Amino acid sequence: MGEALLIEVALYQPYWHGAKEWPPSPLRLFQALLAGVGLGCGEALETEELAALEWLAAQAPPTVHAPRSRSGRAVRMFLPNNDLDAVGGELDRIASVRDEKWVRPRSLEEPAEFRFLWREPGALNPETLAALERAVAKLYQFGRGIDPAFARTRLCPAQELEAAARPSAELEFAPSAEGPAQLRCPEPATLESLRARHANLAARSKTGYLRQAEPARFRTVRYGETGAALLLFELRSAGTALGAGLFAWSLRAAHDLVTLVRDALAARLAAALPRCSAEIERVVVGRGAQARDKDRRIQIIPLPSVGTEHTDPAIRRIAVRVGGECPIAASDLAWALSGLHLGADAGTGELLDETRPVLVQAEERRMLRRYLGPERTWQTVTPVALRAHRSGREGSARVAAESAAGAEVQNALRHAGVDGPVASIRVQKEPWLSRGKMAAAFARTPRFEGSRLWHCEVVFQEPRNGPLVLGDGRYLGLGVMMPVAQPANDALVLTLSAESRPPADSAGVAVEALRRALMSRARDDAGGVDPLFSGHEDSPGPAASGRHRHAYLAALARNGRIDRLLVIAGWRVDRRWTPTDRERAHFPRVVEGLSEIKAGRAGVLRVEHCASADDSEEEFRESRRWRTATPYAPTRHARRETDWTRFAAQDLARECERRGLPVPQILIRSVAIGPRGGAEVQAEIEFPAPQSGPLLLGRTAHAGGGRFVPVTAAP
Numbered sequence: 001m002g003e004a005l006l007i008e009v010a011l012y013q014p015y016w017h018g019a020k021e022w023p024p025s026p027l028r029l030f031q032a033l034l035a036g037v038g039l040g041c042g043e044a045l046e047t048e049e050l051a052a053l054e055w056l057a058a059q060a061p062p063t064v065h066a067p068r069s070r071s072g073r074a075v076r077m078f079l080p081n082n083d084l085d086a087v088g089g090e091l092d093r094i095a096s097v098r099d100e101k102w103v104r105p106r107s108l109e110e111p112a113e114f115r116f117l118w119r120e121p122g123a124l125n126p127e128t129l130a131a132l133e134r135a136v137a138k139l140y141q142f143g144r145g146i147d148p149a150f151a152r153t154r155l156c157p158a159q160e161l162e163a164a165a166r167p168s169a170e171l172e173f174a175p176s177a178e179g180p181a182q183l184r185c186p187e188p189a190t191l192e193s194l195r196a197r198h199a200n201l202a203a204r205s206k207t208g209y210l211r212q213a214e215p216a217r218f219r220t221v222r223y224g225e226t227g228a229a230l231l232l233f234e235l236r237s238a239g240t241a242l243g244a245g246l247f248a249w250s251l252r253a254a255h256d257l258v259t260l261v262r263d264a265l266a267a268r269l270a271a272a273l274p275r276c277s278a279e280i281e282r283v284v285v286g287r288g289a290q291a292r293d294k295d296r297r298i299q300i301i302p303l304p305s306v307g308t309e310h311t312d313p314a315i316r317r318i319a320v321r322v323g324g325e326c327p328i329a330a331s332d333l334a335w336a337l338s339g340l341h342l343g344a345d346a347g348t349g350e351l352l353d354e355t356r357p358v359l360v361q362a363e364e365r366r367m368l369r370r371y372l373g374p375e376r377t378w379q380t381v382t383p384v385a386l387r388a389h390r391s392g393r394e395g396s397a398r399v400a401a402e403s404a405a406g407a408e409v410q411n412a413l414r415h416a417g418v419d420g421p422v423a424s425i426r427v428q429k430e431p432w433l434s435r436g437k438m439a440a441a442f443a444r445t446p447r448f449e450g451s452r453l454w455h456c457e458v459v460f461q462e463p464r465n466g467p468l469v470l471g472d473g474r475y476l477g478l479g480v481m482m483p484v485a486q487p488a489n490d491a492l493v494l495t496l497s498a499e500s501r502p503p504a505d506s507a508g509v510a511v512e513a514l515r516r517a518l519m520s521r522a523r524d525d526a527g528g529v530d531p532l533f534s535g536h537e538d539s540p541g542p543a544a545s546g547r548h549r550h551a552y553l554a555a556l557a558r559n560g561r562i563d564r565l566l567v568i569a570g571w572r573v574d575r576r577w578t579p580t581d582r583e584r585a586h587f588p589r590v591v592e593g594l595s596e597i598k599a600g601r602a603g604v605l606r607v608e609h610c611a612s613a614d615d616s617e618e619e620f621r622e623s624r625r626w627r628t629a630t631p632y633a634p635t636r637h638a639r640r641e642t643d644w645t646r647f648a649a650q651d652l653a654r655e656c657e658r659r660g661l662p663v664p665q666i667l668i669r670s671v672a673i674g675p676r677g678g679a680e681v682q683a684e685i686e687f688p689a690p691q692s693g694p695l696l697l698g699r700t701a702h703a704g705g706g707r708f709v710p711v712t713a714a715p
Helices: 026-040 045-059 091-097 126-137 158-163 190-207 253-270 274-285 329-336 397-417 505-520 583-590 644-658
Strands: 003-011 063-067 070-071 075-080 098-102 105-109 113-118 148-156 170-175 182-183 219-223 229-237 300-306 315-322 358-361 375-380 424-428 452-465 480-484 489-494 552-558 561-568 596-598 604-612 622-628 665-673 681-694 707-710
Touching: 003 026, 026 045, 026 113, 026 126, 026 480, 045 113, 045 126, 045 190, 075 126, 075 622, 091 190, 098 644, 105 397, 126 148, 229 329, 229 452, 229 583, 253 274, 300 480, 315 329, 329 358, 397 424, 397 452, 489 583, 505 552, 505 604, 644 665
Parallel strands: none
Antiparallel strands: 003 113, 003 148, 063 113, 063 170, 070 105, 075 098, 170 219, 182 219, 229 315, 229 358, 300 315, 375 452, 375 480, 424 452, 489 561, 489 604, 552 561, 596 604, 622 681, 622 707, 665 681
8 A cells, every 4th residue: 555645624713615525525526626727727737737637536535534513503595596587677766576585504513624645546646746746735614615725736645644542622534335325425536527617607697597517527425424334134033043934023023122122232231331331221231322423323223114006014123323433332232242043032042032023134235225314305114103192083173282292393303313304203103114113102101102193294304314314312222214106207307498499380390309308318328229218129110019108299389489398207198007116217317418400301309407397387277177288199000981970089089098098088179181191180088087297198199289277167
């Protein structure tokens, strides 16, 4: 091992206002360095310093050392958006375009320094090192503009790194495959993307043309606290523990399981480490623990089996979370838990109940990953223990109790050290899992009475990682939460910029150009196009499955101009199709990155905004009665048909059946026969019960034909 590169950043004050991440990410450091290099230079940046930053971006992710800290109180501020045009440029009306923003500073233990360490950097010649030192010396802030800082860099010999212990007031975070923190790190393309973003923002300020600049390019790396660990154990039937099947422990007895494991672990550790018995009592059992011991205590988390709605949510595994400040090494805890029989006497080791399980360290961690996220929405599997609130059977009493419990969940998040803004909180006594248990089933008097237990759902404004355990019983198996994956965006509206909106009669051209653009983005490394967007299988011909398993496209016009394009996944229209997880994830990835569409005579269509469709769009509302917005094209040739009205009604009824819709009552308004015998039908349909949109039917449905909209008033 040779020399390591160290960059130290010191704040002038022991407060840090960086948002949405802890510890500060390597990308934040890189951006601060680039800002320092560019300060006062305009476009004439130092070439040698930029080359040094490019070298730094190409290195492996560094280890991050941060001071110990605590999250401060959130402060709500109202700041004007960069949207003065919305009020005609009148400064007196700027209050009407203010937006709510939250600021939550961190209080740092001194010295307030961050250290970024590259242990094995690539070849670094003296010229590059000198240029990097100059760039680092120009750093002037770190976090936000109110966080002034200075920095220095040097090469550290390996002997110095091994000999110097990190300060006690410092935490170390290193890349880890299962680390809870996701930090942004620079990559070789980051520097150029940041310069392009700066140029776009500068051009926007000069021209007044408001368009979101392209985001910076970076990679996301999982980080974990050094010394921290998340151990996983399986409950195995006694006997041949390794060969026996998993033992299913009752979900409602989660508290009892954790208590058994905790006491047995404490007894085994005390027998092996008699001098540390007092520390074991405080760290493992929790007796005598203070608020400052939160980060030192271990946490035993029961993991009920979750998956589909039919999965039995019995407890077959436990996780043991060990913080980086825990005085007992994770390896010692793993030794003490491995082979631990839960039917043995905690003091003597005598086997009292052979039917109870044995703990075996798990190799398969798929079930654990179901509790790690990241997701925005989290729901309890075992209820949260909150302060008791009286709840009666009357509706008003229950509403008052739920309101008070919701406020208590906020306190539970704070006590568990879970920061970040919350979008919504819901509480109830009923379980979220279809085979879960009522909150009262977990009651253990006198500490956990039924009135204290609530199932809750927390929706954060940003995705967060787990495991997440809340409430007064978080060290006793209660308040275990699981992430709930939100459905992927399967219907997207692309809003076109005002200057690129083509005439309404260019709908066909625009839709075909959109289809080509999506197919181009959906190509794989071998040049093939995903059937979700091509409608073709691997063979040259069209997909012959009989199902409409590719995207539906449509152009929507207002005031004679096409202002929106719809891209709808096939399963949203064909109710009989259940997509795979890969298809659900792949669809929005292809569509959301579309920014420009070359549409021939219709010009270049520029996408100003991409958003999920909702009932603000007429096509996505719920209704019993629907009418054609674009003509319906029958799926069969009429041959020698003379009664076109009857033929169109029969074809439309069969098409509804094929899409998984109930057969409606059909009223054919008109039928126009084309020069080649094709028909364009205007119709109105009424279902037995309300149906949600979108409805795109017929032979031309994938190109925007046969699009139905709700009938809002009687004809």
